[in-house]
Amino acid sequence: MVVNVGPKDYTATIVPVGQVRSAESDIVKVIKARDDWHIKQASRRKFEYSIEVEDYGAKAVMLQVGVAGGADDSGDKGAWVYLLDRERKVIKKQFTKSNKTVWLNARAGQGELYYVVIEDNDTVLDGRYPGNAGYLEIRALIKD
Numbered sequence: 001m002v003v004n005v006g007p008k009d010y011t012a013t014i015v016p017v018g019q020v021r022s023a024e025s026d027i028v029k030v031i032k033a034r035d036d037w038h039i040k041q042a043s044r045r046k047f048e049y050s051i052e053v054e055d056y057g058a059k060a061v062m063l064q065v066g067v068a069g070g071a072d073d074s075g076d077k078g079a080w081v082y083l084l085d086r087e088r089k090v091i092k093k094q095f096t097k098s099n100k101t102v103w104l105n106a107r108a109g110q111g112e113l114y115y116v117v118i119e120d121n122d123t124v125l126d127g128r129y130p131g132n133a134g135y136l137e138i139r140a141l142i143k144d
Contacts, residue, residue, distance in 0.1 A: 069134015075122025
């Protein structure tokens with residue numbers, strides 16, 4: 001299908017809902033669309049989410065974890081984001097003190113279980129702006 005927009009032509013590809021095509025024509029499968037996370041209790045300073053990567057029968061799969069939020073007004077003024085494997089060993093980690101989306105990318109085994117952990121041990125839990133919050137998005141880049 002060709003879509004004519006102003007003086008330029010753009011090519012569009014129709015794909016199933018929940019999938020998009022990247023610039024390299026690899027399939028991007030949304031595993032978890034925007035999900036909110038909150039750290040607002042002393043007993044729960046970690047937000048954890050489990051991910052099971054499907055077996056796509058592809059050459060390779062890149063797991064992409066996007067975390068927005070993380071900036072706060074206390075302590076180190078941010079949060080840690082971890083991507084863990086099935087045994088809970090750290091694959092990737094990143095500190096964020098931005099409200100922009102931070103992406104962690106890692107090669108993923110098909111049919112494997114992973115965890116995303118967002119941790120903020122020093123955010124103040126009372127006052128005008130208590131705790132820390134944001135959202136995460138998880139997707140798989142499938143390379144055929």
